[in-house]
Amino acid sequence: MRRSIATVSLSGTLEEKLRAASRAGFDGVEIFENDLIGSALAPRDVRELAESLGLTIDLYQPFRDFEGVDEARLERNLRRAEAKFALMVELGVDVMLVCSSVAADSVGDDALAAAQLRRLAETAAPYGVRIAYEALAWGRWVDDYRHAWRLVREADHPGLGVCLDSFHILSRGHDPSAIRDIPGERIFFLQLADAPLMPMDVLHWSRHHRCFPGQGAFDLTAFTGHVLAAGYGGPLSLEVFNDVFRASDPRRTAADALRSLAVLEDETARARDREERARDGDRVETRVEPAGDGDRVEPRAVRPAPVALTRLPAPTRARGYAFVEIAAPEHSVHGVRAALASLGFRHTRDHRSKPVQLWCGGDARVLLNATDPQLGHTWSGDAAVTALGVDVADAEAAMRRAERLLAPPLPRRRDPAEADLRAVAAPDGTSVFFCAQDPAERQDWRSDFTVPADGDGGTAGTALAGIDHVGLFQPFDHFDEASLFYRFVLGLEPDDGVELAAPDGMVRSRAMSRGGAGPRIALNASLLGRGPYEDVRGGPQHVAFGCEDVFAVARAMRDHGAEPLRIPDNYYADLACRTDLQPLTVERMREYGVLYDRIGEGEFWHFYTPMLDGRLFLEVVQRTGGYAGYGSANSPFRMAAQRAEASR
Numbered sequence: 001m002r003r004s005i006a007t008v009s010l011s012g013t014l015e016e017k018l019r020a021a022s023r024a025g026f027d028g029v030e031i032f033e034n035d036l037i038g039s040a041l042a043p044r045d046v047r048e049l050a051e052s053l054g055l056t057i058d059l060y061q062p063f064r065d066f067e068g069v070d071e072a073r074l075e076r077n078l079r080r081a082e083a084k085f086a087l088m089v090e091l092g093v094d095v096m097l098v099c100s101s102v103a104a105d106s107v108g109d110d111a112l113a114a115a116q117l118r119r120l121a122e123t124a125a126p127y128g129v130r131i132a133y134e135a136l137a138w139g140r141w142v143d144d145y146r147h148a149w150r151l152v153r154e155a156d157h158p159g160l161g162v163c164l165d166s167f168h169i170l171s172r173g174h175d176p177s178a179i180r181d182i183p184g185e186r187i188f189f190l191q192l193a194d195a196p197l198m199p200m201d202v203l204h205w206s207r208h209h210r211c212f213p214g215q216g217a218f219d220l221t222a223f224t225g226h227v228l229a230a231g232y233g234g235p236l237s238l239e240v241f242n243d244v245f246r247a248s249d250p251r252r253t254a255a256d257a258l259r260s261l262a263v264l265e266d267e268t269a270r271a272r273d274r275e276e277r278a279r280d281g282d283r284v285e286t287r288v289e290p291a292g293d294g295d296r297v298e299p300r301a302v303r304p305a306p307v308a309l310t311r312l313p314a315p316t317r318a319r320g321y322a323f324v325e326i327a328a329p330e331h332s333v334h335g336v337r338a339a340l341a342s343l344g345f346r347h348t349r350d351h352r353s354k355p356v357q358l359w360c361g362g363d364a365r366v367l368l369n370a371t372d373p374q375l376g377h378t379w380s381g382d383a384a385v386t387a388l389g390v391d392v393a394d395a396e397a398a399m400r401r402a403e404r405l406l407a408p409p410l411p412r413r414r415d416p417a418e419a420d421l422r423a424v425a426a427p428d429g430t431s432v433f434f435c436a437q438d439p440a441e442r443q444d445w446r447s448d449f450t451v452p453a454d455g456d457g458g459t460a461g462t463a464l465a466g467i468d469h470v471g472l473f474q475p476f477d478h479f480d481e482a483s484l485f486y487r488f489v490l491g492l493e494p495d496d497g498v499e500l501a502a503p504d505g506m507v508r509s510r511a512m513s514r515g516g517a518g519p520r521i522a523l524n525a526s527l528l529g530r531g532p533y534e535d536v537r538g539g540p541q542h543v544a545f546g547c548e549d550v551f552a553v554a555r556a557m558r559d560h561g562a563e564p565l566r567i568p569d570n571y572y573a574d575l576a577c578r579t580d581l582q583p584l585t586v587e588r589m590r591e592y593g594v595l596y597d598r599i600g601e602g603e604f605w606h607f608y609t610p611m612l613d614g615r616l617f618l619e620v621v622q623r624t625g626g627y628a629g630y631g632s633a634n635s636p637f638r639m640a641a642q643r644a645e646a647s648r
């Protein structure tokens with residue numbers, strides 16, 4: 001389907017907005033009136049610019065407070081509208097969005113409103129303009145799409161239809177399935193926006209907190225499915241009022257927006273397939289008539305031909321982590337090595353041409369990008385997670401999906417002797433490598449690590465059970481963008497997320513996984529977008545390793561001369577009184593800085609290393625009884641302990 005975006009969703013001048021929309025790959029735009037009024041470009045120039053950028057102008061919006069007025073006001077409103085119709089002719093746009101009135105002095109008389117909307121459509125017709133009437137969730141009299149549709153039907157003019165906006169419908173909890181009862185040709189426009197659930201006044205919610213589909217809590221797939229089932233064939237258009245987007249680079253927002261729409265279209269296509277299959281199944285059953293009456297077949301209901309939806313290559317079915325890459329500068333690389341060694345990792349191999357070491361601990365693999373100025377390879381920041389190697393069945397297929405989701409591909413390696421690894425950059429700058437497993441394949445990343453390491457390479461001390469999860473800090477403004485990216489590029493499902501009261505401010509955390517398993521990613525952000533985590537160092541990151549016996553790993557760590565992050569005694573006093581843990585167990589936990597969480601029958605035992613550098617730490621976790629969380633109940637105490645450690 002054609003994809004559009006309202007200029008109000010992007011920041012900058014009208015010209016910057018149009019350029020950003022075009023660059024991301026949108027087909028069209030809705031022009032928000034204030035963007036035009038504030039523009040130095042004449043309407044004809046806007047039209048020409050849009051044309052030259054390959055964009056159509058699909059909607060002019062909004063026209064406000066038209067209906068439910070007395071005769072004198074109606075005449076004034078029609079004059080105001082005519083000026084806009086003439087402007088629309090210059091712009092080359094033929095649909096105008098009219099919002100339901102919010103005027104306190106308007107009249108709640110349906111017959112009057114319908115008659116006045118009809119007058120508006122009649123006045124628009126000579127200009128070749130049609131009117132799309134939208135029920136605002138806070139409209140004075142019309143705040144429900146079903147009411148808007150009743151008025152449109154009553155007005156009965158071919159130039160008058162409805163505009164459906166998912167926010168106004170879903171924010172009010174109105175059942176969207178009745179959209180199927182509206183003839184598709186009377187749905188003149190479709191605006192899509194998601195939003196997080198927030199108990200607040202709908203106007204404020206709408207004007208500040210809308211987000212792109214997939215970033216909030218609404219079921220936009222089902223919603224879009226209803227609109228398409230009604231026979232709508234116009235553009236899918238994003239209309240997102242959002243404080244962050246208004247203040248962000250419009251090119252980045254537009255790419256985020258298009259990614260969201262590509263996913264929505266794909267998911268809508270898949271949902272439609274499922275619906276068709278279910279219906280076909282029913283049809284097969286109803287076709288079996290009782291014997292004796294011949295082969296009577298139920299006539300098929302006549303439905304409009306379904307509009308073509310663009311699909312994405314299927315999600316990658318990521319199986320887990322092949323590796324995590326940590327880059328460390330000269331001043332901290334020794335500390336990172338020591339921490340890995342204390343957890344049972346051994347430096348087993350070296351990359352054949354780069355200063356990258358492979359460290360193995362049981363099934364967990366870490367690539368240590370050790371700064372080597374002689375090789376021209378330096379890392380100037382604090383030690384950090386710089387790449388995720390994700391284990392997928394088909395790296396090329398994963399790459400195709402990622403590229404369709406506007407993930408910037410990273411340059412392929414040139415050295416003909418090296419594996420041809422495919423990777424993209426996530427919004428936070430982390431490289432995501434798609435690692436196919438087949439060891440015979442040329443794409444196996446392991447074939448680049450051929451040089452046995454000096455010293456005590458070989459067997460690892462303790463059996464870590466792979467990489468359990470990776471925690472990545474996101475700048476607040478890019479949290480939703482990153483969530484959408486990791487979720488849909490890697491085919492992960494998000495959890496509900498939590499907000500944590502940490503010593504340095506509120507922290508938002510959301511984890512995603514594949515059915516509770518790997519590759520699990522936890523994204524964190526500072527809710528106010530400031531504080532120590534938003535400084536130039538980037539926020540805290542961690543890599544968590546799974547194991548079967550957290551105490552054994554902790555003991556081995558201490559035997560190795562390393563100490564875990566120290567957790568205060570108060571934590572254990574609290575644990576002793578709110579759980580059934582044996583006093584001896586609690587004492588052992590205190591000794592090794594082990595924390596505990598329980599959800600249902602699932603238990604979680606975990607401890608942390610101290611910060612290895614400004615922002616990176618490691619964690620060891622043990623899950624039992626199907627525990628599927630991340631110990632977030634303990635995160636505020638971990639953050640307090642890190643804060644205390646930093647100020648010691």
Ligand SMILES: O=C(O)c1ccc(O)c(O)c1
Pocket residue numbers: 061062097099134136165191206207239
């Ligand atoms: O908030 C508003 O005023 C407004 C205007 C136009 C729209 O399409 C809309 O959904 C909201």
Ligand SMILES: [Mg+2]
Pocket residue numbers: 134165191239
């Ligand atoms: Mg709208």
